[in-house]
Amino acid sequence: MSRKTDIVVIGGGVIGASITYYLSKRGKKVILVEKKDFAFGSSGACDQMIFLQTKNPGIHLELAIESKKMYKNLEKELNHPIEFQTIGGMVLIETEDQMRVMKEFVKRQKETGLNVEILDIKDGTKIQEGLSPDLVGTTYSPDDAHVNSLELIKGYIKKAVTFGAEVLVNTEVIGIRTKNGKVKGVETTKGTIGCEVLVNAAGSWAPVIGEMIGLDLPIRPRRGQIILTEEVPPYIKHDIISANYITAKYSLDRSFDNDVLGKLGVGLAISQNHRGNIFIGATREFAGYNTETTREGIRRILKHAGKLIPGIVNFNIIRTFAGLRPYTPDGLPIIGYVDEVEGFFIAAGHEGDGICLSPVTGKIVSELIIDGKTFIDAKLLNLNRFRHLT
Amino acid sequence: MSHEKNVCICRCEEVTEGEILRAIEEGARTVKGIKIRTQATMGLCQGRTCRRLIVNILSKHVDINDISKLEIGIRVPVRTIKIKNFIYDEGKGYE
Ligand SMILES: Cc1cc2nc3c(=O)[nH]c(=O)nc-3n(C[C@H](O)[C@H](O)[C@H](O)COP(=O)(O)OP(=O)(O)OC[C@H]3O[C@@H](n4cnc5c(N)ncnc54)[C@H](O)[C@@H]3O)c2cc1C
Ligand code: FES
Numbered sequence: 001m002s003r004k005t006d007i008v009v010i011g012g013g014v015i016g017a018s019i020t021y022y023l024s025k026r027g028k029k030v031i032l033v034e035k036k037d038f039a040f041g042s043s044g045a046c047d048q049m050i051f052l053q054t055k056n057p058g059i060h061l062e063l064a065i066e067s068k069k070m071y072k073n074l075e076k077e078l079n080h081p082i083e084f085q086t087i088g089g090m091v092l093i094e095t096e097d098q099m100r101v102m103k104e105f106v107k108r109q110k111e112t113g114l115n116v117e118i119l120d121i122k123d124g125t126k127i128q129e130g131l132s133p134d135l136v137g138t139t140y141s142p143d144d145a146h147v148n149s150l151e152l153i154k155g156y157i158k159k160a161v162t163f164g165a166e167v168l169v170n171t172e173v174i175g176i177r178t179k180n181g182k183v184k185g186v187e188t189t190k191g192t193i194g195c196e197v198l199v200n201a202a203g204s205w206a207p208v209i210g211e212m213i214g215l216d217l218p219i220r221p222r223r224g225q226i227i228l229t230e231e232v233p234p235y236i237k238h239d240i241i242s243a244n245y246i247t248a249k250y251s252l253d254r255s256f257d258n259d260v261l262g263k264l265g266v267g268l269a270i271s272q273n274h275r276g277n278i279f280i281g282a283t284r285e286f287a288g289y290n291t292e293t294t295r296e297g298i299r300r301i302l303k304h305a306g307k308l309i310p311g312i313v314n315f316n317i318i319r320t321f322a323g324l325r326p327y328t329p330d331g332l333p334i335i336g337y338v339d340e341v342e343g344f345f346i347a348a349g350h351e352g353d354g355i356c357l358s359p360v361t362g363k364i365v366s367e368l369i370i371d372g373k374t375f376i377d378a379k380l381l382n383l384n385r386f387r388h389l390t
Numbered sequence: 391m392s393h394e395k396n397v398c399i400c401r402c403e404e405v406t407e408g409e410i411l412r413a414i415e416e417g418a419r420t421v422k423g424i425k426i427r428t429q430a431t432m433g434l435c436q437g438r439t440c441r442r443l444i445v446n447i448l449s450k451h452v453d454i455n456d457i458s459k460l461e462i463g464i465r466v467p468v469r470t471i472k473i474k475n476f477i478y479d480e481g482k483g484y485e
Binding site for chain 1: 418419422426432476
């Protein structure tokens with residue numbers, strides 16, 4: 001097999017699928033190449049949240065707010081039931097120390113334009129029954145949302161195919177062809193595909209693709225273990241996160257939470273899907289490319305969940321699984337062309353936000369490739385930001 | 391659609407053999423690939439009833455060397471378990 005296209009997208013996760021959709025919508029000929037099958041990476045082993053409140057105020061939160069705006073129209077645009085719902089979200093606060101940090105975090109989020117407030121536990125319990133009376137308080141934002149990530153990927157791909165995109169599953173990229181410092185094609189286990197632009201959207205595996213042109217990408221797999229309960233009647237009325245999710249994610253204030261210091265950071269996240277299953281997650285650990293779940297990790301998450309929402313321990317768990325978040329040192333994705341080889345574009349490193357940020361990533365990538373500019377300062381997301389450090 | 395293709399393979403999610411075959415045509419070569427496309431194995435029994443049947447159908451469509459790579463995907467807990475019982479520690483209670 002030897003063929004040609006405008007752009008090859010590497011990786012059939014939520015990021016590669018979104019990029020394929022937005023590029024082909026703008027008339028580009030795209031071939032998406034996936035080593036295994038759709039959603040076999042992190043995008044098929046994750047929670048469902050579009051949680052604005054967990055984003056660092058500034059560019060990170062701005063990206064999430066733009067993405068959320070795009071989501072509102074997406075179900076109609078894709079003509080596929082992606083189960084998007086603006087359900088509201090709460091960050092549960094367990095100690096006075098956490099309260100202090102959250103007050104500051106919320107203040108800065110408000111300045112970036114997020115609609116969020118802090119409630120005492122009595123008012124919090126009015127909007128979500130079953131919270132532990134030992135909690136100090138909670139934040140609430142009506143703007144947090146969620147979506148079914150599997151259906152989202154299927155929706156992007158189905159629509160992209162109607163615009164002429166081609167999708168190759170069970171096909172692994174094994175090399176990059178270059179000539180005079182320019183991309184000329186992609187070698188796969190099923191033959192070569194000629195192209196002048198490629199998008200490395202291989203998530204936690206993006207460094208493997210980078211290595212093919214001698215590039216050292218600062219992305220590492222950060223494992224998240226997560227639990228699914230049986231289907232139960234509506235119980236979790238808003239998506240819920242513990243304040244130490246935010247500290248585990250950004251290591252904001254290491255002094256007040258031992259979990260963060262330990263190897264096994266747990267930032268609790270609880271949400272209920274359309275079917276009634278409750279997701280309870282997740283750990284944040286560096287364990288290479290291992291996607292096993294551990295008894296210790298699962299118990300740690302469930303114990304914490306039982307402490308914050310005591311009634312939850314009466315449900316049955318039916319499945320545990322783990323995914324590999326593509327971690328970057330500053331928590332922001334890497335999006336943009338690289339300097340070394342012309343035509344080599346990266347869109348990877350979304351850590352725990354890939355589902356949330358998939359529409360805005362597709363938009364930025366398609367605009368940078370087709371128009372050469374986008375609505376935000378693209379330098380902030382370019383790989384070069386890490387090089388200035390050294 | 392022929393008679394056999396209407397046979398229900400996954401009872402919990404009401405997925406027929408025809409739908410499984412269509413998923414294979416679309417490129418699914420693993421149990422997880424079938425699951426993503428059809429929701430088979432995602433029901434309350436978590437595939438305890440249908441997984442064996444799906445592996446059977448898949449095995450006719452993959453190379454014999456790839457049978458071990460079907461990603462059959464059984465995960466802890468093998469049976470459903472109440473959270474309370476999973477996190478209880480002898481002597482220490484739930485803490
Ligand atoms: C427990 C957990 C909970 C999460 N919860 C949320 C949440 O609530 N909200 C949210 O927004 N995000 C969440 N995330 C994060 C989210 O899952 C990721 O950010 C997102 O899925 C990353 O998508 P991706 O497409 O970049 O990577 P992936 O989905 O990992 O896709 C990469 C793909 O590239 C393929 N690939 C690799 N190498 C090659 C090759 N050589 N050739 C071809 N293909 C290749 C892989 O097979 C894979 O399918 C969570 C993650 C975890 C683990
Ligand atoms: S029969 Fe398929 S999940 Fe129960």
